[in-house]
Amino acid sequence: MAILVTGGAGYIGSHTVSELLDHGEEVIVLDNLEKGHREAVLAQTFIHGDVRDRELLDQIFRRYDVEAVVHFAAYSLVGDSMKDPLAYYDNNVAAAQILLTKMIEHGVKRIVFSSTAATYGEPRQIPIQETDATEPTNAYGETKLAIEKMMKWCEQAYGLRFISLRYFNAAGAHPDGHIGEDHDPETHLIPIVLQVALGQREALSIFGDDYPTEDGTCIRDYVHVMDLAQAHRLALEKLRETGKSGIYNLGSGTGFSVKQVVERAREITGHPIPTRVAPHRPGDPAVLIASSQKAREELGWRPQFEDLDTIITTAWAWHRSHPNGYRKEEMRG
Ligand SMILES: NC(=O)c1ccc[n+]([C@@H]2O[C@H](COP(=O)([O-])OP(=O)(O)OC[C@H]3O[C@@H](n4cnc5c(N)ncnc54)[C@H](O)[C@@H]3O)[C@@H](O)[C@H]2O)c1
Numbered sequence: 001m002a003i004l005v006t007g008g009a010g011y012i013g014s015h016t017v018s019e020l021l022d023h024g025e026e027v028i029v030l031d032n033l034e035k036g037h038r039e040a041v042l043a044q045t046f047i048h049g050d051v052r053d054r055e056l057l058d059q060i061f062r063r064y065d066v067e068a069v070v071h072f073a074a075y076s077l078v079g080d081s082m083k084d085p086l087a088y089y090d091n092n093v094a095a096a097q098i099l100l101t102k103m104i105e106h107g108v109k110r111i112v113f114s115s116t117a118a119t120y121g122e123p124r125q126i127p128i129q130e131t132d133a134t135e136p137t138n139a140y141g142e143t144k145l146a147i148e149k150m151m152k153w154c155e156q157a158y159g160l161r162f163i164s165l166r167y168f169n170a171a172g173a174h175p176d177g178h179i180g181e182d183h184d185p186e187t188h189l190i191p192i193v194l195q196v197a198l199g200q201r202e203a204l205s206i207f208g209d210d211y212p213t214e215d216g217t218c219i220r221d222y223v224h225v226m227d228l229a230q231a232h233r234l235a236l237e238k239l240r241e242t243g244k245s246g247i248y249n250l251g252s253g254t255g256f257s258v259k260q261v262v263e264r265a266r267e268i269t270g271h272p273i274p275t276r277v278a279p280h281r282p283g284d285p286a287v288l289i290a291s292s293q294k295a296r297e298e299l300g301w302r303p304q305f306e307d308l309d310t311i312i313t314t315a316w317a318w319h320r321s322h323p324n325g326y327r328k329e330e331m332r333g
């Protein structure tokens, strides 16, 4: 029996595929490579195609004995989603609707889904718990929440079993150094900070220093990508063993401001990392910090790379050895 991983050529998907392979799972990756990288795909079976391609999904589900789907494929940028929400409804909500339809048609009833802290919006309490109100402040979070609700109704109607993992801010790289984060254009804080340290950018633009936080910059909960990968493996096991659906936060439980991240990166890289203050980015909540107690208790999640220094150190090792991401050899050659 195989696990179908959509978006397995992307950042979190590729690290999760690595984790699943290390634990003896058979993995099939489906990715359209719009954002992902062929070089990041560690699975033996790679299908280059789109989740919205109904015929392709029919072929995949007919040909392979798929036990469960891990669904990463999506658009995932807060700022982008405010400029073009319809693209997010198409690639996130419509794509999930097609995927779920085909899963149900072919009798595949287990899914682990990449959800997000952005489903909560501006939190009413910190740390955020799964039972807290979900009022997204950006279109991206809204699309992920819509998919969670779609899965809930599919459970009632068709017996789908789902685990939705609401990640906070994914960061870091595989400790082996062979895969890491490579988005183009890069918009995420930690890789941008490290690109400044590498001399690829002049300075970091801090999106607002007048938020209601101690130093005025946004606070986020950074969680190591390998810890996210572990949680997906455990979620699959949980679905197999209990058949119980659920929603789980995944974060470290500790928040760091943009300025604090820059400070730690200065220390670790030995580079001054200049910054300048820029306007707020639309859709950004001031503070997002997770309570991940439920994941620890019910999934048995045990993060191994919890502190920010480990996150930045593994990311720095990847960026230094792959200054142009997966295009390293090509650029040199
Ligand atoms: N990076 C984060 O901090 C973060 C936090 C919370 C949730 N998430 C979610 O985790 C998932 C993965 O995020 P990531 O940072 O690895 O992003 P990513 O862009 O690196 O990976 C997404 C992958 O999906 C592929 N893809 C997108 N649309 C597709 C489609 N229609 N058909 C086939 N393939 C398609 C892309 O080519 C890419 O390889 C996303 O669903 C995202 O919303 C990410």
Ligand SMILES: O=c1ccn([C@@H]2O[C@H](COP(=O)(O)OP(=O)(O)O[C@H]3O[C@H](CO)[C@@H](O)[C@H](O)[C@H]3O)[C@@H](O)[C@H]2O)c(=O)[nH]1
Residues within 6 Å of the ligand: 076, 077, 078, 115, 116, 117, 118, 167, 168, 169, 170, 187, 188, 189, 190, 192, 204, 205, 206, 207, 208, 218, 219, 220, 258, 281, 284, 288
């Ligand atoms: O050049 C930059 C980039 C980011 N930031 C700030 O840094 C923080 C983190 O930003 P970023 O790394 O872009 O992540 P988020 O916008 O918080 O979103 C990430 O984390 C969310 C969960 O919290 C996920 O849902 C998203 O998919 C993922 O992109 C935010 O306060 C940004 O305003 C800057 O100040 N300057």
